[in-house]
Ligand code: SF4
């Protein structure tokens with residue numbers, strides 16, 4: 706296969722960027738998208754040019770490090786998949802693909818397809834944990850939790866923090882990510898003690914980082930590689946409302 710690429714190249718955060726054309730020859734349909742980019746980069750390095758910067762780590766769809774737009778779609782056209790799990794057989798010989806980084810004010814550019822997603826870390830730091838002593842693994846096994854609740858908590862915990870939901874949202878909102886992190890702790894007994902302080906602190910941090918509000922468009926759910934449901938957002942909003950009422954009562 707021959708694939709034509711138009712890749713966003715930007716040397717640094719304050720440098721101007723532009724789309725640069727490249728051609729990937731002899732692409733195997735069994736290559737992953739990132740392996741195809743590796744081959745393009747080997748060619749660039751051999752010619753003494755700067756390779757295309759992009760993030761990746763596990764390349765197994767579990768770490769959340771990879772991610773960019775392919776023809777405007779976060780992680781590309783394959784539903785429920787990260788870009789590292791996307792293979793070239795999803796495209797046709799001769800295709801032209803436009804690669805761009807996530808575009809959101811809260812994700813400032815670093816280089817080429819790499820953006821700074823540390824805003825997500827700061828949302829987690831605001832409350833995405835339990836700070837009470839919940840014991841060891843054997844204690845967790847002693848606390849019985851109904852299976853449907855565990856399943857729901859695990860579905861929310863599947864969020865890998867990639868940022869595709871933000872990139873897809875016209876408001877650059879990160880509420881799918883934030884609500885998934887709030888929900889997976891808010892459903893289990895170990896997360897109850899801090900449930901209402903957590904939702905206030907994490908939502909306030911989300912807003913302070915410059916992410917937009919949710920207007921129920923649903924693009925986030927459509928592009929999420931872990932198919933996180935927007936019902937997490939409804940649950941977060943209910944908990945936030947309850948938390949503000951509790952705070953009002955307690956002064
Ligand atoms: S909710 Fe989905 S798209 Fe958003 S950060 Fe988590 S895994 Fe990525």
Ligand code: FES
Nearest residue numbers: 762764769771789
């Ligand atoms: S590199 Fe880990 S999810 Fe893609």
